[in-house]
Amino acid sequence: MSTIRVQTADFNIEDELALVRSNPSVGAVTSFIGLVRDINDGSGVTSLTLEHYPAMTERALANIVHEAETRWRILHTTVIHRVGELKPTDQIVLVLTASAHRGDAFAACEFMMDYLKTQAPFWKKEQTPSGSHWVDARGSDDAAAERW
Amino acid sequence: MSTIRVQTADFNIEDELALVRSNPSVGAVTSFIGLVRDINDGSGVTSLTLEHYPAMTERALANIVHEAETRWRILHTTVIHRVGELKPTDQIVLVLTASAHRGDAFAACEFMMDYLKTQAPFWKKEQTPSGSHWVDARGSDDAAAERW
């Protein structure tokens, strides 16, 4: 079972956890939350705008979930990604995986984040006191995705 | 900065996340929650009692946090472990790690869980319809801890 949402609204991890916890076969829940930092590559960030490619986004996220569920024994997967304008300390993304034992939950969660970082069509534009600029992709993200 | 608590009371991941999110240098938060399952090794579990060795528990958890903070670039670590009587779907443990980038947060979180599973003095006793029994340690937990 999986939950995939792309939204401008914020999310609450306790609410998402509650959905997963209701299944008494779940013994392990791993989650990752990405947050807007106030500094990136040395410049102060006052806000961040997330653009995406709507027709492709849900498909890309569904592919990532499907791949994780094929590789590991997962009972539930949640992916929520926000779009629009965000401020420092705002939540950007949640990936949550639930399984019987922790090894599967950890591996699937990290795999999904690594794949999301290179495969899901989102782009960040940062606003700083000296103007706005698109965030450059990090080579370390490609390397992280290639581990799997 | 780290938070370590051993308690009978439940915890709320949103509250713990809020403490960590207030630092705008945090870009990545990985968390793990362990839950009581209603089935373990084939027998139905009606409740679980967690015993610990109080004089050693906080020291063992502090050692695990210290080791993680030595190995990875971590901005905040939270470890909460419950003791006493729990029911299926109840939360047992929370390990949460916050860092600038996700690689450190994931590695530190999984490391801490693997070490907690073999180094922190907690013991589970399961109550089932056919009686109660102490949970056996899993060889896979030793193997997981030896990876690091």
Next chain:
Amino acid sequence: MLNILYFARLRETFAMEKESLNVPATATVAGLLIELRARGGVWADALGVDKRWRVAVNQNMAEIDTPLKSGDEVAIFPPVTGG
């Protein structure tokens, strides 16, 4: 015809969100990129082989030799930076 979409930095650089183009003679992503670079200026620059860009065909990540046919949706964008 192909439905071409541009996103993020490339959308701004080209000052264009979308356009319709004929399927290139080679009927591949590579052939389409050659035609776009032939426009010169920002097109030649931003889509140069030394630059980082990605192509999706019908909402799936594509390679340089992915075939194209009439009706395909082709999106061209910088490496993604979500998460």
Next chain:
Amino acid sequence: MLNILYFARLRETFAMEKESLNVPATATVAGLLIELRARGGVWADALGVDKRWRVAVNQNMAEIDTPLKSGDEVAIFPPVTGG
């Protein structure tokens, strides 16, 4: 004297939470275990070399050759199962 503590299954098996014993002649964890096994019965059985148990000295995980001195707190327990 050593302050010995037993936990979990071993506490139940020995029907004992704690006791005080003299420091063994060898002044090591191994020497203490030999003395405890010499009690026979559940002691010899549960602390046998073929069984899984752990020892902590002064709240730190110990090894078989960890030295012991008067005043030490020695805890003997099954492999831990928290988390």
